[in-house]
Structures are given as structure tokens and as C-alpha cells.
Amino acid sequence: MGNQLDGRTIFITGSGGVLGSTYVRRMLNEGAKVVATDLEGARADALVEAHGSNPNFGFYHLDVGDEEAVTGIFQKVMADGWQPNVVLNNAAITGEMLMGAGQPFPDFADTTVNDFERTMRTNLTGAFMIARQMDRDIIGKYPASLINVASMYALNGAHHPIYDGMPFKNFSAYGVSKAGIHGLTVWLAGYWAQRGATVNTISPGAVFNGHSEEFQRRVGELIMQNRMAQPDEIADVMLFLASPQAGHMTGQMVNVDGGFSAW
Ligand SMILES: NC(=O)c1ccc[n+]([C@@H]2O[C@H](COP(=O)([O-])OP(=O)(O)OC[C@H]3O[C@@H](n4cnc5c(N)ncnc54)[C@H](O)[C@@H]3O)[C@@H](O)[C@H]2O)c1
Numbered sequence: 397m398g399n400q401l402d403g404r405t406i407f408i409t410g411s412g413g414v415l416g417s418t419y420v421r422r423m424l425n426e427g428a429k430v431v432a433t434d435l436e437g438a439r440a441d442a443l444v445e446a447h448g449s450n451p452n453f454g455f456y457h458l459d460v461g462d463e464e465a466v467t468g469i470f471q472k473v474m475a476d477g478w479q480p481n482v483v484l485n486n487a488a489i490t491g492e493m494l495m496g497a498g499q500p501f502p503d504f505a506d507t508t509v510n511d512f513e514r515t516m517r518t519n520l521t522g523a524f525m526i527a528r529q530m531d532r533d534i535i536g537k538y539p540a541s542l543i544n545v546a547s548m549y550a551l552n553g554a555h556h557p558i559y560d561g562m563p564f565k566n567f568s569a570y571g572v573s574k575a576g577i578h579g580l581t582v583w584l585a586g587y588w589a590q591r592g593a594t595v596n597t598i599s600p601g602a603v604f605n606g607h608s609e610e611f612q613r614r615v616g617e618l619i620m621q622n623r624m625a626q627p628d629e630i631a632d633v634m635l636f637l638a639s640p641q642a643g644h645m646t647g648q649m650v651n652v653d654g655g656f657s658a659w
Contacts, residue, residue, distance in 0.1 A: 400639050401428035407473065407480035408432050409460050409526060410487025412439025414605045415545075417446075418627040419484065419634055424452055426635060431478050433458035433469070434487070454478055460487045460522030461514075467525075470533040482638045483530055485523040485544045485577070489515045490570060501565045512569040519573035520580070527584060527595075535593050542588075542595040543637050544581050548653045550574035550599055558614040574599075578649050585647030594646040596637055600630045601653025620655025 406423050410416050411432035420443060423430050429452045434440040436457050447453040454476065458469055473480065502511070523544055534540050547570070554566035581597040588595060602615045604624040616622045633652045636642055651657045 399427040400635060401426040404482050404638060405429040405431065405478055405480045406482040406484065406638055408484040408486055409458060410434055412443045414603060415600065415627055415630055416486050417443055418631045420447065422631045422635055423638065424450060429478065431456065431473050431480055435459055460526060461517040463525060466529055470529055480534065481538065481540045483526060483542045485526050485542065487518060487522060488545065489518045504568055507568060515567065515569035516573050520576040523577055523580060527580060535588055536591040539592040541593060542584065544577045544595065544597045546574040546577040546597045546599040546649065548599055548601045548656050550578055552657055555618055562611055581649070582647050589646060594643065596645055596647070597649040598634060598637060599649055599651045599653065601625055601656045603627055603630060618656055619653065620658065623654065625652065625654060
């Protein structure tokens, strides 16, 4: 058990997913208190099952696209005795989630405005609403930091052919929302700098989650290190960004992508 995150209370959205659940486990191991949130469902249940007995762990259902719920969330967790000083805007809809398992993935020409807007609502408007609520409830009252989660597809286009014949594809609104995420980071960095808060973006590359050998080979060819990341490799950098050692960093995008963005 380390202590890199002693004194940190870390609030995480979408924390039941592949990366979110890794951050929760690693942050608890580093001495942080973790306030985890996610939609109702199996992922949330699994997280509570894994950590519910840990006194440093709290869990709240939260849909980041629900304005009323986001507006009340920090007051609610503070009333329960948590004082978040690090916030992770981690929740996102990926293409797979949007379409639901087993449904054919639509081509760009068949993408509905509704699908596009649902993705933007969670990935970007949700992140904005969490940041705005931080501004109202936390910023200026005590030092804090916000970590926004973008993607290797925020500032680089998707390599569409690697998805040929795969059950999932890269979805237009995903990259658009993730580019917006970094816009939010740089806008807020200057806005909050004099009020004791930092804000940065982490951009994970391709993270292994049971992908086929063929997909690993295709995406690996686009990555300098020729392989996908393990979730713990993204968490290693996330732990640093959430720690006091990152105190002089603000407005930055940190790529953790095996060199994908550096060719
Ligand atoms: N896995 C990757 O390869 C990868 C790469 C780059 C960036 N990312 C980003 O990292 C973050 C975490 O990704 P992941 O791989 O763990 O994804 P994931 O799909 O495993 O988890 C996403 C989580 O977000 C939650 N979520 C979805 N809609 C929500 C809403 N409206 N309100 C609250 N929670 C909601 C889901 O329930 C889920 O637990 C995301 O922002 C994702 O875009 C992931």
C-alpha cells in the first residue's frame, strides 16, 4: 500500500468501466479516499461489491447528462462527509455503448442527430456540467484539480480501415466530443489558475479489453510500441496527475498512447 495520494479525495464519474474501476482500485491502494459514481447497473454493482466495505470508498449513482443530478452531487457528497479535491471527468459513451450490443453499427451517412447529441450530452456537456458544479461548490474554497479524459482520437482522426469487419467502429461524435474536452481544459485552466485550481487532460490510447488478435495487430501497427495499453499503464499516469506532484501542471494534454500521436 502506497501513500502517493494521502489527503486526496477523488471524485470519479463513470467509475465502473474498464479504466474507471482500475483508477478506483489503484487510488484506494495509494491512500486516497474515492467517491465513485456511475449509472445504475451491473458495473456500479460490481464496484460496490469490490470496495463497499472499505471506509475510504463511497458510491453514488450519477448520470452526468442529468443536469439536476449533477447540480446537487457535490452538496450531497459533502453532506456525507467527503470533501473532493480531485475530480475526474471520466464518464463517456463509446460507439459500442451507444448502439447497444449486437446492433449493426451505422455508417456516418446513417448516423442520427439523436445518436450524435446523446454522445455529446454525456461526453462533453456532462463534463462541462461537472466542471461548472465544481466552480460553484469547490473552486476558491479550497485547492482542487480537475482531470478531463479525452482520447487518442481527440486531436487525431480515426484510422477507419482498422475497424473493417469489427463489431465496433469509431463513431464521429466520439472524436468530436473528445476534441471539445481539451477545449474545456484549456479554457478553464486560465479561468481557475488564480483561484487555486488546476485542470489537465489525459488522452489514453488504445486500451486492451479482450480485443481480437486481428484488431490488436491492426491497431498495433499504428502505435510506436506496436501494442495496446493495459489499463494499469493509463492508471499509472492518472495517479500522478491526481497527486500533489502535478501541482504546477495546468492546461496540458498528456498522451498515454505508446507513441500513437507522435509519428
Ligand atoms: N478504453 C480505451 O481504449 C479508451 C481510450 C481513450 C479514451 N478512453 C476514455 O476513458 C474513459 C473511460 O473509458 P473506459 O474504457 O473505462 O470505458 P467504459 O465504457 O468501460 O466505461 C465508461 C463508463 O462511463 C459510464 N457512463 C456512460 N454514460 C454515462 C452517463 N451518462 N453518466 C455517468 N456515467 C456514464 C458507463 O456506465 C461506464 O461505466 C472514457 O472517457 C473514454 O472515452 C478510453
